[in-house]
Amino acid sequence: MTAPVQDRVRAILAWVVIVLLAGPIGTAVWLGVAQGESPCILCWAQRTSMVLIALVGLFVLRYGPRPRYLGMAVLLGAFGTWMALRHSSLHLLRDVGQGFSVAIFGVHTYVWSWVIHWTVLAVIGVLLLLLREHDAAGGAREPGRVGRFAMGLFVVVVAANALQAFVSTGPPPFIGQSDPVRFSLNPRHWVWENGELAGRISLRGSWTIPRPDPSAVDPDPAHGPLADLPVLAVKGWERLGVPLDGALGDLARDPVSGRVLAVTDRYGVYLLDSTMARVAHHVTLDPGFSIDLTPLAGAAFVGDTLAVLSTNKSHVLLRPDTAADAAVEWRHFLATDGGVTELRRSRFATMRARQQYVLSLAFDPAANEFITVSVPSPRHRRLVVSRFSRSDFLLSSEFLPELAPGLTLRGADRRLAEYVVTGAAVADGLLYAVSAAYSTLLVIDLQARRVRAAYTVPGLERPTGLAVRGAQLLIAHPDGRLAVLDRPAP
Amino acid sequence: MEFLNFLIILSAAWLVWRRPERERLAFRLLVVACALMALLFFIGTHGSLVPGVNL
Numbered sequence: 001m002t003a004p005v006q007d008r009v010r011a012i013l014a015w016v017v018i019v020l021l022a023g024p025i026g027t028a029v030w031l032g033v034a035q036g037e038s039p040c041i042l043c044w045a046q047r048t049s050m051v052l053i054a055l056v057g058l059f060v061l062r063y064g065p066r067p068r069y070l071g072m073a074v075l076l077g078a079f080g081t082w083m084a085l086r087h088s089s090l091h092l093l094r095d096v097g098q099g100f101s102v103a104i105f106g107v108h109t110y111v112w113s114w115v116i117h118w119t120v121l122a123v124i125g126v127l128l129l130l131l132r133e134h135d136a137a138g139g140a141r142e143p144g145r146v147g148r149f150a151m152g153l154f155v156v157v158v159a160a161n162a163l164q165a166f167v168s169t170g171p172p173p174f175i176g177q178s179d180p181v182r183f184s185l186n187p188r189h190w191v192w193e194n195g196e197l198a199g200r201i202s203l204r205g206s207w208t209i210p211r212p213d214p215s216a217v218d219p220d221p222a223h224g225p226l227a228d229l230p231v232l233a234v235k236g237w238e239r240l241g242v243p244l245d246g247a248l249g250d251l252a253r254d255p256v257s258g259r260v261l262a263v264t265d266r267y268g269v270y271l272l273d274s275t276m277a278r279v280a281h282h283v284t285l286d287p288g289f290s291i292d293l294t295p296l297a298g299a300a301f302v303g304d305t306l307a308v309l310s311t312n313k314s315h316v317l318l319r320p321d322t323a324a325d326a327a328v329e330w331r332h333f334l335a336t337d338g339g340v341t342e343l344r345r346s347r348f349a350t351m352r353a354r355q356q357y358v359l360s361l362a363f364d365p366a367a368n369e370f371i372t373v374s375v376p377s378p379r380h381r382r383l384v385v386s387r388f389s390r391s392d393f394l395l396s397s398e399f400l401p402e403l404a405p406g407l408t409l410r411g412a413d414r415r416l417a418e419y420v421v422t423g424a425a426v427a428d429g430l431l432y433a434v435s436a437a438y439s440t441l442l443v444i445d446l447q448a449r450r451v452r453a454a455y456t457v458p459g460l461e462r463p464t465g466l467a468v469r470g471a472q473l474l475i476a477h478p479d480g481r482l483a484v485l486d487r488p489a490p
Numbered sequence: 491m492e493f494l495n496f497l498i499i500l501s502a503a504w505l506v507w508r509r510p511e512r513e514r515l516a517f518r519l520l521v522v523a524c525a526l527m528a529l530l531f532f533i534g535t536h537g538s539l540v541p542g543v544n545l
Contacts, residue, residue: 044492045531051499052524055506059520062506063513072520083531089541140510151507155500162496169492175530176492196533205538207545 007144009130010061014146016123017057021150021157024116025050028109029160032183037102038168041176041196042087046113049080051158053120058154061147062140065131073124080117084110211294212311212357212375214422214462215478217437221456224438225414226407232441232455232485235472240480241277244268245284247478250309250360250423250465252299260467262476263308265295267334269318271306281320284335290345297422298361299465300370302390305343309361313350313372315393317343344393348372352398353384359464360424362431364446369396371446373421373433383417385431385444401442402450416451423466423476427487434475436462441473443488453488491530498523 028047031037039047056073063069087110091100099108107115143151167183169176170192181191202208221229240248246266253260258274271281287293291314298309306318321341332342350356353374362371368391374384387396401416409415419435419442426432430452431444439460445452457475460483465476468487475483502519505512532539 041530041534045527045534048492048495048499048523048527048530051496052520052527055499055503055520055523058503058506059513059517062510068517072524076524079528086535086541089543093543140513143507148507151503154503155507158496158500158503162493162500165493165496172491172494174491175533178534199537201536201539203539204545205542207538207542 009127010144011146013057013127014061014144014150017054017061017150018146018153020050020054020057020116021153024112025054025161026157027104029157029164031102032164032168033160035102036182038180038183039176040101040178040180041169042083043101043109043113044165044169044176046080046083046087046110046117047161049076049083050113050116051161052076053080053117054154058143058151061143061150064141065127070124070128073120077117077120077124080120081114084114084117088114206355206379208379209355209357209377212297212359212377212420214359214420214436214464217420217462219436219439219460219462221439221458224435224440224456225409225416225418226403226440226454227410228408229440229454229456232457232488234457234459234483234485236484238276238474238482238484240272240482241275242270242272242279244270244480248464248476248480249295249297249478250299251467251474251476251482252301252361252425253467253469253474254301255468255470259301261299261301261306261308262465263296263299265297265478267293267296269296269299269306269308269340271320271340279337281339282335282337283318283333283340285316286332286334289331291347294357297359297464298372298424300361300363300425302363302370307361307363307370309348309358309372311357311359311375313348313353313358314346315348315361315370316345319343346393348386348388348393348395350374350384350386350395350398352382352400353386356380356382356384359420359422359436360433360466362424362426363390364426364431366426366429367396367446371424371426371431373424373431375420376417381415381417383419383421385446385449387446399449401444404445404448404450404452407451407454422462422464425466425468425473427468432466432468432473432487434460434463434466434473436460436464439463441485441488455488457483457485459483491526495523495526495530498526 174192245268246264260272262270267285293310294312300307324341356374358372370388420437421433422436424433433442443453467474473485502516505516
């Protein structure tokens, strides 16, 4: 750069520092002191990052664009962008108007932090484009009038930040808080603490959810959380008369036609006739198309429509269709007999069962609703029954079943959420749910929202599905065997 | 600790402005302030280091 160009770049840089100080950093102080918007510990870190970027600007003004200054600015921009991303993730998915802290021009401060740090990276890139090798050499330079103003403003603004930080977070060793109180000069209102140090270190926190594995549960009925359950005996065993492409994940039976729907953990969907010995239709879903499908674990009939569910609560609706368009369906299926059309592929969204997998799907024709039962994990020990409208596929209701009189837990530390429901079906207004853990059948009253009865079923071997066949229950196992039980009377 | 960090930053800025010959010390203070900021952010997010969304 020639000297005039260099002077111009330095003047621009000085103004960038001034804008940074007077804009986001100064505004933050004003919001805190005058408006009572105290920053949380994450806000403090991001504000500090902006201050440090401004400080790097002062270094460049004083000593020239040395590589280590630019390197430090890039690191601060990159880390600041990461901090803003991490912070924003707490709030971006909330409902309208539910952001955290103040919004400036309709955008909350944690998003502004994102914009500012990203802009810093862009500015550094431009500066590097303009830089010549000899520009980085030399000793200290006079910062010029604008530069001196920037330095003075820096001291004033950072001193104000220091004052606010002293009041809001205290002297060492105290640190900032997640939920800071509003600014006050009255020491009685000051909160100085180290609450943020509590808790263990985790990479993913509440998102640390292992994939459900029914094969790993304890099948012994004697170990279940409910005490003194009656026994429901297996009356006999049947077997699907067709080979499957994977482990059987669930089973459903159409009460009108008697046809049976079977799904596998390898995305196989089989429509069988009432003898379960002949395949009427078969497809293998493409699990990577459009939305991700995890292994299939739920099946239900919705009239003539076939509903299948994967463990991540993604669902697919299919229909036998003699006029299926092979060219269109190629995108949906890895394999097909040519007689099936995909109608819909989407996801169920839950509230209480969020961050939980499911291993079952039922359809309640009386309410026209799909039903899932969540699988507990070490992070989220809840057994949640979720109902979704057939009309818009959104959550209709959700509940954690209570226990009916006569049902008791073995101890105060036991809970219903120890059951791992792997199959469910609705009949006579009741939800029949089989748990692979402790080989137990739960009968849930959907109106009363409670477990009406429960039975241990000795002989089950970690089942993966359940279907209703008139007065019988068919409890499916991964290898295609079906335990036949008399369905408990309503 | 945020208060302490701002004092460190102020010290570095003062050196840059009024004692430019102490550049090495000022830069070291800058590095220390960056590290302290990162540490405080780590403390604030140690329960879930990465964003709490589908990754």
